[in-house]
Amino acid sequence: xxxxxxxxxxxxxxxxxxxxxxxxxxxxxxxxxxxxxxxxxxxxxxxxxxxxxxxxxxxxxxxxxxxxxxxxxxxxxxxxxxxxxxxxxxxxxxxxxxxxxxxxxxxxxxxxxxxxxxxxxxxxxxxxxxxxxxxxxxxxxxxxxxxxxxxxxxxxxxxxxxxxxxxxxxxxxxxxxxxxxxxxxxxxxxxxxxxxxxxxxxxxxxxxxxxxxxxxxxxxxxxxxxxxxxxxxxxxxxxxxxxxxxxxxxxxxxxxxxxxxxxxxxxxxxxxxxxxxxxxxxxxxxxxxxxxxxxxxxxxxxxxxxxxxxxxxxxxxxxxxxxxxxx
Amino acid sequence: xxxxxxxxxxxxxxxxxxxxxxxxxxxxxxxxxxxxxxxxxxxxxxxxxxxxxxxxxxxxxxxxxxxxxxxxxxxxxxxxxxxxxxxxxxxxxxxxxxxxxxxxxxxxxxxxxxxxxxxxxxxxxxxxxxxxxxxxxxxxxxxxxxxxxxxxxxxxxxxxxxxxxxxxxxxxxxxxxxxxxxxxxxxxxxxxxxxxxxxxxxxxxxxxxxxxxxxxxxxxxxxxxxxxxxxxxxxxxxxxxxxxxxxxxxxxxxxxxxxxxxxxxxxxxxxxxxxxxxxxxxxxxxxxxxxxxxxxxxxxxxxxxxxxxxxxxxxxxxxxxxxxxxxxxxx
Numbered sequence: 001x002x003x004x005x006x007x008x009x010x011x012x013x014x015x016x017x018x019x020x021x022x023x024x025x026x027x028x029x030x031x032x033x034x035x036x037x038x039x040x041x042x043x044x045x046x047x048x049x050x051x052x053x054x055x056x057x058x059x060x061x062x063x064x065x066x067x068x069x070x071x072x073x074x075x076x077x078x079x080x081x082x083x084x085x086x087x088x089x090x091x092x093x094x095x096x097x098x099x100x101x102x103x104x105x106x107x108x109x110x111x112x113x114x115x116x117x118x119x120x121x122x123x124x125x126x127x128x129x130x131x132x133x134x135x136x137x138x139x140x141x142x143x144x145x146x147x148x149x150x151x152x153x154x155x156x157x158x159x160x161x162x163x164x165x166x167x168x169x170x171x172x173x174x175x176x177x178x179x180x181x182x183x184x185x186x187x188x189x190x191x192x193x194x195x196x197x198x199x200x201x202x203x204x205x206x207x208x209x210x211x212x213x214x215x216x217x218x219x220x221x222x223x224x225x226x227x228x229x230x231x232x233x234x235x236x237x238x239x240x241x242x243x244x245x246x247x248x249x250x251x252x253x254x255x256x257x258x259x260x261x262x263x264x265x266x267x268x269x270x271x272x273x274x275x276x277x278x279x280x281x282x283x284x285x286x287x288x289x290x291x292x293x294x295x296x297x298x299x300x301x302x303x304x305x306x307x308x309x310x311x312x313x314x315x316x317x318x319x320x321x322x323x324x325x326x327x
Numbered sequence: 328x329x330x331x332x333x334x335x336x337x338x339x340x341x342x343x344x345x346x347x348x349x350x351x352x353x354x355x356x357x358x359x360x361x362x363x364x365x366x367x368x369x370x371x372x373x374x375x376x377x378x379x380x381x382x383x384x385x386x387x388x389x390x391x392x393x394x395x396x397x398x399x400x401x402x403x404x405x406x407x408x409x410x411x412x413x414x415x416x417x418x419x420x421x422x423x424x425x426x427x428x429x430x431x432x433x434x435x436x437x438x439x440x441x442x443x444x445x446x447x448x449x450x451x452x453x454x455x456x457x458x459x460x461x462x463x464x465x466x467x468x469x470x471x472x473x474x475x476x477x478x479x480x481x482x483x484x485x486x487x488x489x490x491x492x493x494x495x496x497x498x499x500x501x502x503x504x505x506x507x508x509x510x511x512x513x514x515x516x517x518x519x520x521x522x523x524x525x526x527x528x529x530x531x532x533x534x535x536x537x538x539x540x541x542x543x544x545x546x547x548x549x550x551x552x553x554x555x556x557x558x559x560x561x562x563x564x565x566x567x568x569x570x571x572x573x574x575x576x577x578x579x580x581x582x583x584x585x586x587x588x589x590x591x592x593x594x595x596x597x598x599x600x601x602x603x604x605x606x607x608x609x610x611x612x613x614x615x616x617x618x619x620x621x622x623x624x625x626x627x628x629x630x631x632x633x634x635x636x637x638x639x640x641x642x643x644x645x646x647x648x649x650x651x652x653x654x655x656x657x658x
Contacts, residue, residue: 025465051465057495062488065454070462072443072455073393092485096448097455105436105444106427107651141652165654 001182009151009183010040013158027054028080037082064090068097071113081117084133098167099142114161116170120261130298132262137169138239145169145238149213151181156190173211193237195245201229205249208259209235219315247279254285255322264292286322335544338613348378348601351402357630362578367418371432374402376573379600381406383546393441395456396475398433400445408440411633421640428643450485457489460498471557472500479510494531499557504567511576512586528565540570541600571595
């Protein structure tokens with residue numbers, strides 16, 4: 001199987017789906033002539049033309065609304081945000097329009113569209129460019145939220161998102177675009193709402209998603225050297241969440257750490273812990289711990305930026321704690 | 328201000344325009360009655376006084392054109408061809424309402440007549456209408472999209488971002504500012520740095536015009552030019568239609584007293600769009616008293632029928648609560 005980058009996996013997904021369905025088009029800042037701020041849309045303008053690869057002004061609220069309108073009358077827009085931080089300007093369209101149109105029209109207007117772009121922190125981009133928005137977006141009924149962590153998942157999930165008749169949020173990662181993995185050349189999709197067991201173990205569960213799935217796998221690999229077997233549940237989709245995968249893992253291991261990129265308060269981990277306490281109360285041998293970003297805006301300086309981020313060391317410490325291992 | 332009257336000697340047309348305006352008026356008077364009785368809840372914004380705008384503009388559309396509007400949407404929904412029954416049932420919160428009782432007054436939708444809502448965030452639907460224009464051009468069609476908004480919307484970012492893209496990409500959208508002089512209780516002079524809303528179109532290389540919104544013929548003339556421009560050249564237009572609402576902002580505020588005087592209201596009432604057309608038709612003898620009585624009786628029966636239908640329709644069943652959040656299919 002070819003080894004390609006996460007960026008190229010997304011590019012394949014876009015190209016394949018645009019070839020498959022001429023209602024699908026891509027719009028956003030720098031997606032065309034510039035080939036994408038992160039080169040995800042490389043070559044697409046040349047292949048599909050400017051009606052289907054639309055360079056927009058820097059006007060997130062406006063062009064996101066254009067996507068909503070196009071979806072209302074049967075096109076299948078993919079709206080790219082240069083980063084999800086800029087998408088805050090478009091939240092009215094995502095939350096008040098796309099997520100609610102089907103419901104408030106009594107089922108008349110589905111919104112077959114995708115909102116995608118990099119999410120979370122990269123390196124030294126400081127406060128306004130280093131935020132993980134999963135919990136904000138997953139809070140909204142009417143939206144689906146996916147967080148691919150690997151190239152294989154990126155291609156399969158984006159293709160499913162494009163084919164879905166609901167508005168789907170795809171949270172990518174700037175730090176993931178260069179990562180490599182095995183990705184089939186051919187057409188395949190990964191169903192939305194299905195978690196993936198990235199590592200199998202019976203000592204402790206790590207429940208995670210997106211970029212943090214890579215951290216969790218590193219943790220599992222390192223701890224395996226000490227004979228500690230970690231079950232890594234990569235949720236892949238945050239909404240709808242694969243609760244069965246979470247509970248199956250925790251019932252097997254009896255211990256869990258929930259690892260997420262974003263902040264603690266009202267974060268994704270809080271929801272996961274709630275599912276665990278509801279469905280696995282009698283199976284737990286220790287309180288569930290969470291690993292997340294420090295409760296501060298992201299700083300610029302390297303040392304304190306590192307201190308703010310969830311990482312392998314913090315996750316290992318949490319696993320040891322729920323396993324009552326002295327470190 | 329444009330007040331040309333090219334199209335006012337066609338008796339059949341004039342009767343249909345008058346019928347359209349009176350139907351909206353009587354329907355909304357009935358809505359006010361239902362609101363007072365608690366049969367209609369939530370926010371409810373009446374259109375009374377502005378009927379020449381909806382009638383003038385929508386009477387020129389083809390079936391395959393599109394319409395988006397604000398939360399002051401009852402009149403436009405009916406003129407566009409939604410049944411008074413389905414609109415009244417929606418206002419009553421019943422399962423036979425156009426939006427199955429889930430939208431209410433502010434969210435009327437009917438895909439069968441390309442009525443794309445009924446939107447509750449000021450300015451929020453303007454980018455959406457722009458996207459409909461984009462889709463028309465994407466498919467190489469010759470439809471137009473009409474986007475109604477109040478004059479208060481033109482101060483927000485969604486409006487400016489939309490007009491920039493429509494001007495830049497040449498999209499077949501007619502943006503209609505219904506300048507009724509008040510954004511809720513704030514007079515236009517207290518909210519906008521300029522008095523002439525339509526000149527904002529110049530900023531986005533967009534044809535623009537100001538029109539007397541109480542004169543249905545003036546509205547139609549300007550609209551026809553805008554529609555031709557959109558169908559022929561994918562060119563957008565910004566129309567400022569000067570009108571006035573005779574009621575409060577919503578059912579919860581008085582028509583006058585707080586932010587505008589009774590005298591002002593009375594002055595504007597003298598230019599009631601229905602009376603202007605009626606007076607013209609009576610003067611040129613194209614409408615007899617008997618004609619008018621018959622028209623009022625027929626409209627009264629239609630409106631009463633919509634009430635009876637809505638009243639008899641069941642509330643949405645509990646299982647409807649979780650329906651329509653997602654669609655289950657994918658392509």
